Amino acid sequence: MRLLYSPASPFAAKVRMAAHHVGIPLDTTIVDTTADPAELLAVNPLGKIPTLILDSGESIYDSRVIVEYFDRLSGNLLIPQTDAEWLKARRIEATADGVTDGAILTVYENRFRPEDKRHQPWVDRQWAKATRGLAVLEREVPTLAPEPNIAHFAVAGLLGWMSLRFAGRWESDHPALTTWIGAFAQTFPAYADLKSAG
Numbered sequence: 001m002r003l004l005y006s007p008a009s010p011f012a013a014k015v016r017m018a019a020h021h022v023g024i025p026l027d028t029t030i031v032d033t034t035a036d037p038a039e040l041l042a043v044n045p046l047g048k049i050p051t052l053i054l055d056s057g058e059s060i061y062d063s064r065v066i067v068e069y070f071d072r073l074s075g076n077l078l079i080p081q082t083d084a085e086w087l088k089a090r091r092i093e094a095t096a097d098g099v100t101d102g103a104i105l106t107v108y109e110n111r112f113r114p115e116d117k118r119h120q121p122w123v124d125r126q127w128a129k130a131t132r133g134l135a136v137l138e139r140e141v142p143t144l145a146p147e148p149n150i151a152h153f154a155v156a157g158l159l160g161w162m163s164l165r166f167a168g169r170w171e172s173d174h175p176a177l178t179t180w181i182g183a184f185a186q187t188f189p190a191y192a193d194l195k196s197a198g
Contacts, residue, residue: 002027004040005050007197010100010161011063012050016194017153018067022074026052064093067150078150085145092140092151096158099133102126107165134174141180148188156184160195 003019003026005012019026031037036047043059044051051061052069060066071078080086105126109118137155144151159181162170171178185191 001025001055002029002053003050004029004031004043004053006030006033008161008164009049010157010196011097012157013160013194013196014150014153014157015050015052015063015066015070017156017188017190018070018078018150020190020194021148021153021188022070022077024070024073064097067153071150078153080149088140088143089149089151092137092144093154095133095136095140096151096154099130099137100158100161102129102133103162103166106130131170131173134170134177138174138176142176144180146187148184152184152188156181156188156191156195160191164196164198 001024003012003015005016005028007030016026016028029039031040031049033040033047033049040049040051041047043053044061046061048061050063050066051059052066053059060069067078080089103126106123109123109126137158140151141155144155155177159177163181
């Protein structure tokens with residue numbers, strides 16, 4: 001299987017960590033989504049990453065769907081199956097992904113919109129969504145089970161990207177998250193190679 005991705009993408013980091021954890025080998029190809037590469041658009045009409053290309057030529061996209069596919073292939077090693085643990089893991093994943101979505105929009109506003117066209121109240125609203133989500137994760141991460149699951153990889157993907165794009169803007173207000181990601185990096189050594197990188 002081949003993964004089209006960007007090294008900076010927190011969603012791709014989540015997928016790559018999940019695949020590593022369950023021993024699914026991936027051929028990886030870096031793509032630049034801003035260039036609308038034909039290779040990506042041919043397998044994902046949305047032009048988004050990560051996109052997984054199966055050996056059959058079929059494609060799977062959206063990080064949540066890709067991870068669910070890996071979970072099925074691995075015999076449910078990524079997503080807990082009891083109702084309470086399933087709900088907790090998926091809620092944390094959704095929160096981490098939502099924080100990423102809000103924070104990414106603030107990056108895009110500054111990166112792609114001319115300064116005189118930027119709308120600061122909109123940026124502030126997206127950042128407020130991200131900070132509310134981080135506050136939830138601050139409370140949740142100390143309760144995560146020792147064995148990694150999709151919640152761990154979603155939070156780790158997010159925090160690696162936050163450290164890349166927002167270094168110094170979130171750590172002091174979230175000591176539990178900074179402690180957690182330091183411990184995760186120790187217990188999951190592949191994190192150093194699979195986290196977001198610019």
